[in-house]
Amino acid sequence: MKNKLLNSFLLFLAINAISINLSKAQYEFIPDQTTGKPLTTARYENVTGTPYLVDAWLNGEVKLANGSIVKPKAIKYDAVTDKLLFQQDGKIFEFFPRVAVFKLFAPNQTRTFLINDKNDQYFELLTDGDIKLLKKTKKVVLERKGYNSATVEKVIDENIKYFILVNDKQSEVKLNKKALAKLLPNYKSQIDEYTISQGTEENDYINLIKSLE
Known part of the structure; x- marks a missing residue:
């Protein structure tokens, strides 16, 4: 009787493990x-x-x-x-x-x-x-x-x-100081004072936003 119960329990665990693995596989790779x-x-x-x-x-x-x-x-x-x-x-x-x-x-x-x-x-x-x-x-x-x-x-x-x-x-x-100052009025003075370099425009504004932190 104990062996039957043990085997049933192990079978239950195995089925659940397979179900969990299948669920993960379906989530990650469908x-x-x-x-x-x-x-x-x-x-x-x-x-x-x-x-x-x-x-x-x-x-x-x-x-x-x-x-x-x-x-x-x-x-x-x-x-x-x-x-x-x-x-x-x-x-x-x-x-x-x-x-x-x-x-x-x-x-x-x-x-x-x-x-x-x-x-x-x-x-x-x-x-x-x-x-x-x-x-x-x-x-x-x-x-x-x-x-x-x-x-x-x-x-x-x-x-x-x-x-x-x-x-x-x-x-x-828009990536310009006027648009940023309008959207972030609390940082207007910092934005106005920030000097935009002659480098890549996107990188300039990435650095500007970082400077406000």
């Missing part, structure tokens, strides 16, 4: 949720330009919605569909559900992205203080036809916007 098949890049055939933020597959770090961390060896961010993809066994999959945070380990740079729960979009984190500067890179596939030509050319077009996140409120902002 193919296309609609078809149940791996994603393909067919939509980008014969397109000029890249739909990805970085065209190469990169090492990364991903924080799932449940707080657990995974470190895939091949991920890339699709800036057209706003999806984080990973490669496994030569196939492409989408992370689903969408992850809370992910990092791309690009050459000489680590780029961090957060999800905005209100609009379910990913934003790049440029400064990580009380005042956060966020960047949204959105790409679209445009179709254009030359004059008197029947040939349709598909090209990738890129649009970049910046946002300030303070006290859980996210507002779009």
